[in-house]
Amino acid sequence: MKEEDIDDNEQTDSSDSNVDEKIEKEKRELLNKVLSGNLNTKRDKVGFILNNNTSARNSDIELAWSYWKTFENDLFNGISITKEELKKLTSINSLTRSRARIQNEYKLFQADHAVKKHRGVLANEMKNLAVEEKPEGLETYSLYIDETGKTQNYLSVGSLWVVDGFKAYLAYNEIKKWKDKNKIKYEFHFSELSKNKLEKYKEFFLTFLKLNPTVGFKVIVLNKKGITNINSAITDLTFHIIHKGINHENSTGRAPLPRLLQVWIDDDQKGSDQLKIENLKERITGQSISDLYLGEFHAVDSKENFGIQIVDIFTASINRKIHNTGGSTNHKDELADFVLELLKFDLNSINLENNETDKSIVFNLNY
Secondary structure, eight states, rough: OOGGGGGGGOOTTTTTTHHHHHHHHHHEEEEHHHTTTTTOOOHHHHHHHHHHHHGGGHHHHHHHHHHHHHOOTTTTOOSSSOOOHHSSSHHHHHHHHHHHIIIISSSSSSSOHHHHHHHHSSOOOGGOOOOOOOOOOOOEEEEEEEOOOOOSSSSEEEEEEEOOHHHHHHHHHHHHHHHHHOOSSSSOGGGOOOOOGHHHHHHHHHHHHHHOTOOEEEEEEETTTTTTOOOHHHHHHHHHHHHHHHHHHHTTTSSSSSEEEEEEEEEOOOOHHHHHHHHHHHHHTOOTTTEEEEEEEEEEETTTHHHHHHHHHHHHHHHHHHOOOOOOHHHHHHHHHHHHHTTTGGGGSSSSOOOOOGOEEEEEEOO
């Protein structure tokens, strides 16, 4: 048995009372690896392909082709293949087993209903329902979202918009190499910034931007005065930044619809995170946005997840400059100035008097 196939042969003990917890744990581990680009096993790599190639969710041939082109390009040129080369590549059957485990057990990166029905894995109660099928080759909006300011005068919700997951994966690999070269073991979080780490934080943010020229940033700020339910306000702001952000991406032609929307938030509190996610999905579905399809919405671990770390620095930089006006400055102000200057963001454009979520303005920033 190949080492890469070991993860295909794990058996779930149906007699184990903790089977659901085991599957949930594996699911979360897979999500964190896929989003961090930390792809060690074949299953991790299959999960990455399913996350970023919607056609691969429906077709095992598309899955294999994309897998070979991405991870075995020393053997496969993406155009043609000989019989001898095919023998050396990861087999389609092996990839299919990983895909089936991810879709059927973890319930991630699901195929369309018609395909699931054909594969015989669609629940009986769903088989006769009329459902909207997604277009083939659907591209994605992959959003990383963070908030700050719960205990301060202003709430800020920021988002990082990734529209090319394969390019982001290459960038993540380069950043990991940079971290290893510089012997950096810590995560990048604004709140944990110290003076001696300042230059590395700057380099991290700049390197990410250079390697990801297609990403975008969006932020929304609200005056907390008169607001009693902070968590509800954050959910409202998060909805608005998604909804208005989609309209901006589509209307400007930067990333037009149709698209699959995937949302990742920092893993904070399991119960409240899940409630927030369900509220967001319900409200976005209620907008009936033509050609928008909902994909994965999950809270994920920030460890090794550069998307979450970048949006943390971005959002906290704005929060820092809003609240620290006219006082003494230090290394955190210097980082905030550096980030906002890179993104050419004018703080004076924010209306700090507004305390109505429905009237909050989303600021769209591209590098």
